[in-house]
Amino acid sequence: MASRIVTLLVNGTPQEVIVRPGTTLVSVLRDQLELTGTKRGCADGSCGACSVVVDGKAVRSCLIPAETVDEAEVTTVEGITPVGGLGPLQEALVEGFATQCGFCNSGMLMVATALIAENPDPSDADIMRAISGNVCRCTGYHPIIRAIRDAAAKMRGAQQIAAE
Amino acid sequence: MDDHIPSETSGETLDRSYFSDENQHDFKVVGQPSPRLDARGHVTGTTRYFEDNHFRGTLHIKVCRSKRHHAKLTRIDPAPAMNVPGVVRVLTAKDVPANWYTVLRLINVGPNDEPVLAEDSVRYLGEPICAVVAESEAAAIEGASRVQVDYEDLPVVLDVEEALKPDAQIVNPVHGKNYFEYEGHPFRRIRFGDVEKGFAEADHIFEHRYQSRPIEQAPVETTGCIVKPEGDGRLTIYSDTQACFFTLDNTALILDVPTAKLRVVGGTVGGGFGGKVDVMVEPLACIAAMLTNRPVKFVYDRAEEMQVSSPRAAERIYIKDGVMKDGRIVARKMTFYIDSGAYSRHTPYGVTKASAHVPGPYSIPNVWADCHCVYTNRTPSSAMRGFGVTIGDFALESQMDRIAKTLGLDPLIFRLKNAYRDGDTKAHRKKVEGAALIEVIQRAAELVGHDLPEEYRKMSSVKREAK
């Protein structure tokens, strides 16, 4: 059984990890890098709690053997949290009472981050499609949808101000 | 799909105009939408759930489970599992100091009717037989698949009414019959008034059957724990239990150790919904930790959470109602068959909770209920949000609708006619206080523009109108 060194750029920081064959990305993040914001809710891709952004795309980190993403750029919930504060999506979830048990939040946030990066003005339908694979058992989804839309609007506003 | 715009059309209102003489206040913090204390932690991924505790050298448990609904175990051979690289130990029933338990023994509900690990028989598909402890999850999975188990099939009981027939195969030998016994009775009883007299007087009889199926709590975080042996000989149990001391005390009984040896750390859980009140993972993880002196993690995978952890019980409910022409219900008889699966867990308690809910929020002079807690060869059921009531409400309120539709009565007026009010006596003899059924119906009618005649708009839970 040959372990391998895998190099990742995680939240902007270069990381080298030694992985046993088939070690999944979620395991590298949580167990080796101790970035425990990314959650494990299943191991089959159906809950969405482990969603992270790899090379600009939201993916399921539980379905990715680390060897296959050598040299990839990975963003986790830790990477979207500004020092000393909250990002707009995080702030909208808090203010909109869109979090209850909190376990789905990281995955939701990463999927929403990827969505807004690509589509700064998503419709409710776009948001619902984007998070359709992320299970939330507490909120009934509507507060989350609202929060993502509010955050997107705020981010557009901020961009406009920056542009002016 | 594009038609749904939740944020535009959903609305949330607090209306203090009802009971306004009772609900005025000058609180400063209470009644305010204070931000959740846990929200920032949740959205930054810094909230610490049990699995976020990381200890070097942690071992992993996976369980070898029954592939049969009901069988004698003629052979359990863990040796092939031990040959898997990374497997450290295989736990069998012999390793569990007090293998037979039932969680509600803490409140003197017995008998102990379930083994932590199966001994000579299995009584449901997925019942734990051995626990494989390994250096990695993959090795534990591989090991669990290699344990050799030989079965001799026994007749299977899956239907609750079949289970209660005199010649039915016994599911659980501890009970010796396929039902939980309530102080000498084969079911929990409610007897109030004379239900047969009520039926004889009634203008109409309505008799219907309702059936639900097991439902999974489905928290996004599955059931699990990490147990860490400490230098002082104690064990710290990082757990997502819904009840820390309940888990601690039950675990100590199974381990046969003083409670002072255990410490449970939890309190922050990724959803429960009743699915984390059984004590399923902590005892085995503790035993493994004690035998290896290593931290041990035992977390259900999603399939275990779906099919092996206790669901909301399936219920079969018969309701017979006697109703007068004017819509007054004069007698209600309910028979519940609540499917406990192979063992008790919390279901005997839920059955009593179901009985206390009969006949719903209505004042009915004659009420009868027989609430059976039935053993079958399926995954034991246990608590879930609304335990004992949710399915009863489906049956009761479906029944109410059928009566109203058949008699041509407005569905809200029919409920108002029968609604309980302060001072009424419920079927379980408790005096009604703080009733507000009438008011929520009145406010709902207003909310949806459903016209109610004035006499029904004027009704009050606080007192009955003079006749």
Add this chain to the structure above:
Amino acid sequence: MLDRVDVPSDLNAALETLAGCRAGAILSGGTLLMPEINTRATGLTTLVSLKKLDLAGISVSGTRVTIGATTTLDAFGRDERLALLKPVVESIASPPVRNMASVAGNLFAAQPYGDLAVALLALDAEVEIAGPKGKRQAPVSEIVKKGVAADEIVTALTFDLPDGGSWFYAKTMRRNTNSAAIVCVAARVQVEGGVVKSASIALGGAGPRPLRVPSVEAALVGKPLDAESVTAAAAKFEADCEPFTDAYASAWYRTRVIPVHIRRALVGA
């Protein structure tokens, strides 16, 4: 348990590894295989990832489309030249899964998953396969039935893009998004002179694999494409289908609604 995960950058190396290992499997998007590896004792020891093989990409020449095997469903769905088939892709799973799942992988999804395979079956797609003995081609109908050999790798898919008026696709689900099919209908129906000239209708959710319904197709040819003749033709589905029971629906239910969904797919309500 896995003792090797290879990420070769050369197809021959991948084929060699696959041929030389005891219990190997191809890893493409991982959305079908990894759940198995994560939760069950699969017996697999080697994974050969196709990720660096340069098999992703879409080329269109006239109406002929060639899609590399590891093209993600997401990339497929974004290609403006394939906009007609975008609804097929968007009916599958959720965006993060589509960001991973590959076009070729969908051919091996167990029913009632594999909606792209249903569409490709209606399009009479061809599958390009590389093996130790070289390359071969096979119709998608054969691949969804028999699969490929353990030492072979699907490298590409080719098909003719239908024109908008002749293409029909409708997937009935239990949820609006992210759901397997109750029934999935994909069809290419050409109408000439007011009557159906040719019909190629494929169904998902109607049997153990994506299947064509020749009895329905035959009954439709020569008839106008209207509710009446489609209803009559759809009624013949049973000769070609083996509806099954799963957690989503019973065989009884699928049998009952298959003709309804064929009609709705082809002529709307």
Add this chain to the structure above:
Amino acid sequence: MAKHFGRGFAAVNYPTGMNLGGDPSQALVHATPTGVFSVVLSSVDLGQGIKTIAAQCAAEVLGLPVENVLVDTADTDTGPHCMGTFASRGTHRVGNAVIMAAREAREVMLEVAAEEMEVDAADLETDGTGFVKLKGSEEKKISIMDVALAAHFKQGRTISGRGMFMKPRNYPDPETGAMDPDSAQSHACTVVDVSVDDETGEVEVLKLQSVYELGRALNPAMVHQQITGGAWMGISHALYETTEPYYPDRSHGPVSFSDYLMPGPSDTPPVTSVVIERPVANGPFGGKGIGEMTANSPIPAIANAIFDACGARVEELPITPERVLRALDAARETAVEA
């Protein structure tokens, strides 16, 4: 094909707590030297929000902004006993225990303040912003931080309190079922609009409106969280969920979120809710439980709306498209016979 539209109603009650096994919870409250108050529990937050409710209850009693209250839960080495999080008991039981503990701590706090201010403790009150003040005066006041410092370093007192709520165990009468199993009842009425496709049996919930009575909404935003989430779960239970789709047969049990059916983000309608309050004397500031019941009334309301829409009475859960079609078939047969 036709789409049929219908409306259904359901009205329910739900117990707060369940004391058939005894149902206690405890809380400890103490001040830090700088006047931050720590509430120590072993209660579990599953997402329902007990940490926030405990902080609000303590802050209200102590007269502090909620930011000055910390909640430490749950460690069995340090936290006092709590029976657990279930039976819609958290707000009621733990809330009451926190209030009792906070009152005891408040009493000491006022005594310490009285000594510092050289007035009678009975003449003092809190202003809710972190000061203890003389009743009727705006000038004569002392910050709670100064009170705590004085207690710790000058007067040598602990500003702390112990709280407990227990409704003693009740035993049902085996013959009649007479019992006193709970502390209060909350109430709800739900109105649901649906459409039913009579060819496929598919049901769409178009609108869900509810009115709840729960004593006192201690945190209205969190009450609405429960209502919105519970409505979703109610729809899910009504139309989608089971681990045994062919019960009592055990085949085809789902094992992942791919095959265990629940509605996704685009499958449920907007939820409108109104909350009315009838405070209960035994509750924390009049509050009762609402956590569990929000999934209950939507289920029969949906069943009844389906009947209203198309005459199909489905007596089984979940109300799958298949069961709707079979009920429609049965209704048609009955109509033909009639």
